[in-house]
Amino acid sequence: MSAIKSTNFITDNFLLNSEVAETLYHKYAKDLPIIDYHNHLSPQQIAENKPVKNITEVWLKGDHYKWRGMRANGIEEFNITGAASLKDKFLKWAETVPYTLRNPLFHWTQLELKRYFDIDDILQPSTAEAIYEKANSILENKTPAQLLEDMKVEVICTTDDPVDDLLYHKEISEGNFYTKVLPTFRPDNLFLIGKPNFLNYLTKLENAVGFKVDSFEEFLKAIDARIVYFNDLGCRISDFGLGEHLEMVDFTDEQVALIFEKKLKNETLSIEEITTYRSFLFLYLGRKYHEFDWAQQYHLGSIRNNNTRLEAQVGLDAGCDSIADYNYAEFMSALFKNLESTNQLAKTITYNLNPAQNEVFATMMGNFQSGTTPGKMQWGSGWWFLDQKDGMEKQLNTLSNMGLLSRFVGMLTDSRSFLSFPRHEYFRRILCDLIAEDVNKGLVPNDTVFLGKMIQDICYNNAVNYFNFKL
Incomplete structure (x- = not known):
């Protein structure tokens, strides 16, 4: 391929296609700090803060x-x-x-x-x-901390296993950092009772809590202890990220206890037993998140590690994951309905990876809104393969049609790179251009002060209020 003419491609008005868009972005969105409430950055790198x-x-x-x-x-x-x-x-x-x-x-x-x-x-x-x-x-x-400060990243929420000691979060909280770095409770490994290494994971859980997890009762006690531990270190969010088919079934606590005891004996569990255990755990954790006023996130719809040869060569997260075609409507309905029935449904954000399910997710969240919190049930921003211009625009348009865009908590990076934060700028430019297009078509009033405040809320204020970060 011949060389691309090297020009000033990223101009001040990149992606802004009208004067209205320019005004909305430069006056209202451009200089806002960043709240990045879901990413995979390394707390260790931030704490050590080496160049x-x-x-x-x-x-x-x-x-x-x-x-x-x-x-x-x-x-x-x-x-x-x-x-x-x-x-x-x-x-x-x-x-x-x-x-x-x-x-x-x-x-x-x-x-x-x-x-x-x-x-x-x-x-x-x-x-x-x-x-x-x-x-x-x-x-x-x-240093990583300087790179975050350069982009005015006020808060990041990392992704952390329940057994993590959060040592580096402690060091960061005690240091002189511009960016507040908070943990996120990611309990995926608690759900993997059907995997061969589940018992090894229980050993790690025992080490984290300091007592034996040799019964179902002690297992729940250990989960509770880790939630308290995370909460004490500023955690405001949980996240679930197993992208496979999910189902909720009826159960009794006695059934689940027997399934857990069976696993402790290293006996093989049936698919039905695994589903029963997981159904219990979804509800148990959901009620805990409500108790601690956390927001719970569900990233749904990926099919992982498709290329087994590449996985064997590179390992997990090798870049051989793709969009799955699972139906999550029944799962979400059953989970949220059960939690709502006892008024124990926490603030919730769902993300779908399959764009064919945009309207499914957007309308499902509308079923469980509550007067207690504006935008309590959020359909999250375009995720993974969808966090690009077309995907963002479709998400913003569907959310506008099916819910309240004005209550949206905005963009996140979901990134492992300290150089990824201009993605917030990318989102803000796309948002401003989309709103401006409506103005120019006569679809919304040409009131830049009102629209500017709405844009500031979506880009920053809503997230601050929703997650109750102590800034």
Whole structure:
């Protein structure tokens, strides 16, 4: 492919297609701090706060979006996740970037180079060496905490297993950091009772709580202790991320206790027994989240590790996951109905990965809204494969049609990279342009003060109020 003419692609009015859009973005959205309430950043890296030094380490490592793009471009795995040098991996990514045109990776790449390194050149083979050197010269003295502060990231919520000691969260809370780093309770491993390593996980749980988990009663006691522990360290959110088919069935506590005891004896459980146990756990945890006034998140609809050869070579999170076609309507209805019946339904955010289910998720959340909290039941932002321009616009339009866009808690990165935060800018520009388009078509009043306040709420204020962060 011939070189792309290297111009100032990311202009001040990037994605803003009218004067109204420009006003809404520059006057109301641009300078707001960022609340990133779901990501996979490393608390250890933030706490240790060592200079990043190399752009490949902070930008390509762990980024399965880029890995998928490179594989589609015919780059060998050696130069993606293999033993190639950091520079060679960067050069192979630069070789791929021109071919990502019309993929969101192209926009994200140029936006991140512009915001973190003030680089206007398009990344491609002809510019790669100079960009690599300039970025590394800046990162030589940049720590993760500084990168977060540069983007005005006020709060991030990491993703943490119940057995995590949260040591690094403690260190961050005691340090002098601009960004508040809070844990998120991610109980996926508690649900994996059918897996061979579940008993090993119980050993980790025992180590975390300091007592034996040798009965169902002690198991619940251990869960309660970890929730209290997370809460004491500022946790305001839980998250569930097993993307497989889910079902709720009727059960008795006695049935679930027997299933758990059976697992303690290392006996094989049937699919029905696993489903029964999980049904109990969904409700038990849901009631606990309500008790502690947490928001619960459900990321639903992925089919993971499709490429077993690549998984064996690279490991989990290798970038071989995709959209699944499961039906979640009955599951959500049964779960939320049961919790609501006893007035124990916590603030809830759901995310679907299958865009065909946009209206299903949006309308399901409307069934359980409550006068206690504006926007209590949230249908979340475009997730994973859907957090690009088209996916965001479809999510915003469907939410507008089926619910209240004005009560939306906005964007998150769901990222493992400290260079991903311009995605909030990307979302804000798309939102402002979408609202401006309605103004220009005469679909909404041309009241920039009112619309500007609505945009500020979606981009920042709603999240602060919804999660009750102590800023």
